[in-house]
Amino acid sequence: MKYLEDIAVGEKTELGRHTFTAEEIKSFAQRFDPQPFHVDEQAGACSHFGGLVASGWHSAATCIRLLVERRLRQEEATRSRGEPVGRTGPSPGFRDLKWLKPVRPGDTISYASEVIETRRLESRPDKGLVFALNTGTNQAGEVVISLVTCLFVDRRPG
Amino acid sequence: MTRLYWEDFVAGTVAEYGPRAVSREEIIAFAAEFDPQPMHMDEEFARSTMLGGLAASGWHTCAIGMRLIVDGFMGDSDSLGSPGIDEVRWLRPVRPGDRLTLRRTILETRPLKSRPGWGLVRFRFELINQAGEKVMIQENVNLFGRRSSRQ
Numbered sequence: 001m002k003y004l005e006d007i008a009v010g011e012k013t014e015l016g017r018h019t020f021t022a023e024e025i026k027s028f029a030q031r032f033d034p035q036p037f038h039v040d041e042q043a044g045a046c047s048h049f050g051g052l053v054a055s056g057w058h059s060a061a062t063c064i065r066l067l068v069e070r071r072l073r074q075e076e077a078t079r080s081r082g083e084p085v086g087r088t089g090p091s092p093g094f095r096d097l098k099w100l101k102p103v104r105p106g107d108t109i110s111y112a113s114e115v116i117e118t119r120r121l122e123s124r125p126d127k128g129l130v131f132a133l134n135t136g137t138n139q140a141g142e143v144v145i146s147l148v149t150c151l152f153v154d155r156r157p158g
Numbered sequence: 159m160t161r162l163y164w165e166d167f168v169a170g171t172v173a174e175y176g177p178r179a180v181s182r183e184e185i186i187a188f189a190a191e192f193d194p195q196p197m198h199m200d201e202e203f204a205r206s207t208m209l210g211g212l213a214a215s216g217w218h219t220c221a222i223g224m225r226l227i228v229d230g231f232m233g234d235s236d237s238l239g240s241p242g243i244d245e246v247r248w249l250r251p252v253r254p255g256d257r258l259t260l261r262r263t264i265l266e267t268r269p270l271k272s273r274p275g276w277g278l279v280r281f282r283f284e285l286i287n288q289a290g291e292k293v294m295i296q297e298n299v300n301l302f303g304r305r306s307s308r309q
Contacts, residue, residue, distance in 0.1 A: 032221035034228055035237055048238060056240065061192040061217050068193055089195055090209055091216055093247035096281055099240065147243075153209060 002078075003086040003156040004128035007118050015111040015134075020054050022105035028058040035157050053102040059077050060097060062136050063111050067149070070113075086154035096149040099126075109136040109144060116148070120155070133142040146147065162226060162235035164277030167267050173232030175260045177288070178213060182254035188218040213251030217287035219258075219294050223285050226260040236303035238276060243298040250293045253289060257288040265297070275307030 022041070029038030033055035036043030044052035077087045117131040130153050136145040152157060189198035193215035196203040204212045252258065266280040278299055284293040284308075 009208045031225070034233065035239075037239070037287050053239075055224070056219050057217070064215075065173070065192045068195055072194065087207065089211075090197060090207065091248065093216070093245065094243075095245045097243040097246075099242050107184070114185070 002074075004118055004130065004153045005156045007130055007153065008035055009115050009117060012112060012114040014072065015113055018062050018106050018112040019065070019102055019108040020058075020062075020105060021128055022052060025052060025054045025058065028061075029055045032094075034058055049102050051104055054117060055090070056097075056099040056145070059074070059099070059103045059109065059136060060147060062109070063136055063145065063147070064149075066111050067113060067134065086156070088149055088153050091149065091151050094144075094150060095148050097144055097145075101142050101144040103138070103144055107144075108139045110138075111133055111136045113149075117133075118153075126155055127155075128145055129153070162302070163308065164267065164269070164279065164302040165305045166235075167264050167277075167279045167302070168188060168286070169264050169267050171264050173231070173262045175262070175291065176226050176229050176263075177257040177259040178226055179257050180222065180254065182212070185212065185214045185218065185252075185254055188221070189215050190220075193217055206278060208301055211250045211251070211253065213253060216246070216294070217246040219248065220296070221251075222258060223260060223283055223294065223296065226285075227283065229291060230260060233299070236308060238301040240298055240300045243296060244286070246296045246301050246303045248294055250287070250291055256293075258293065259287075260285055269304065270301065274303075275304050277302050277304050277309075279290070 026039050037047040037049050038055045041052045076084050088098045113134045114135045119129045121127050130151050132149050134147050135143050138144050188201050197207045197209050198215045201212045261284040263282040268278055270276040278298050281297045284292050287293050
């Protein structure tokens with residue numbers, strides 16, 4: 001990743017997309033969120049969801065995977081040009097995670113990320129914080145998830 | 159069977175669930191699947207970061223918290239899902255071998271005006287390690303069926 005000083009508010013990136021299968025929806029939920037409507041089609045059909053739906057943590061973790069993979073690719077490209085790579089992460093947390101619509105088997109979610117704020121840290125002159133609004137949109141154009149992530153990012157040395 | 163309905167959640171009450179141990183293998187496996195940053199997969203690299211050593215992805219910590227929530231009480235409830243999470247703060251690294259306890263505080267309960275038969279519960283969940291340190295704080299709403307409408 002770039003240094004804090006290189007990151008501009010309004011910068012928007014398409015992160016890629018992911019198609020959720022019934023098998024992986026159930027596999028994630030059996031491990032981390034085994035509520036009936038996340039692990040069993042029949043139970044989902046009897047619920048207000050009207051069918052199997054992905055755990056919200058699954059659709060969020062998928063967004064994180066795409067965010068991290070994009071950053072690792074950027075860092076690799078920067079390194080291959082012989083340029084220094086600023087440290088990014090960890091994260092102190094997130095806010096405003098909204099599960100707006102259910103994610104169902106076969107849904108393809110396209111994720112995007114937009115920088116909404118960068119902040120210098122009084123307590124750590126070598127670090128700053130970058131806030132991004134991330135969204136996932138299904139094949140019908142409906143936003144199904146949004147969340148504001150936050151990352152520690154190195155400031156440019158010197 | 160002690161199925162929980164919205165009426166069973168009382169504002170101001172506190173309960174604890176767990177603990178659950180977190181292994182090095184599962185920290186690395188979760189990171190490989192969802193958060194493949196070297197600080198969650200490579201001990202030596204992790205020592206050079208702000209984490210100071212291998213630590214679980216915060217998203218893994220949230221997922222472990224969710225599992226403790228479901229096993230602790232939500233699995234036996236008339237849960238209707240959650241509209242989202244207001245805020246999560248990752249306060250300390252979660253290390254291999256840590257044992258995490260979930261503390262649930264009920265902040266607010268009210269019936270949903272828009273959906274008769276549904277009620278809202280606002281929770282604060284804290285994950286606490288074996289040293290008594292808070293590693294995560296989360297606040298969110300979950301929706302539940304009301305006993306009056308189901309029986």
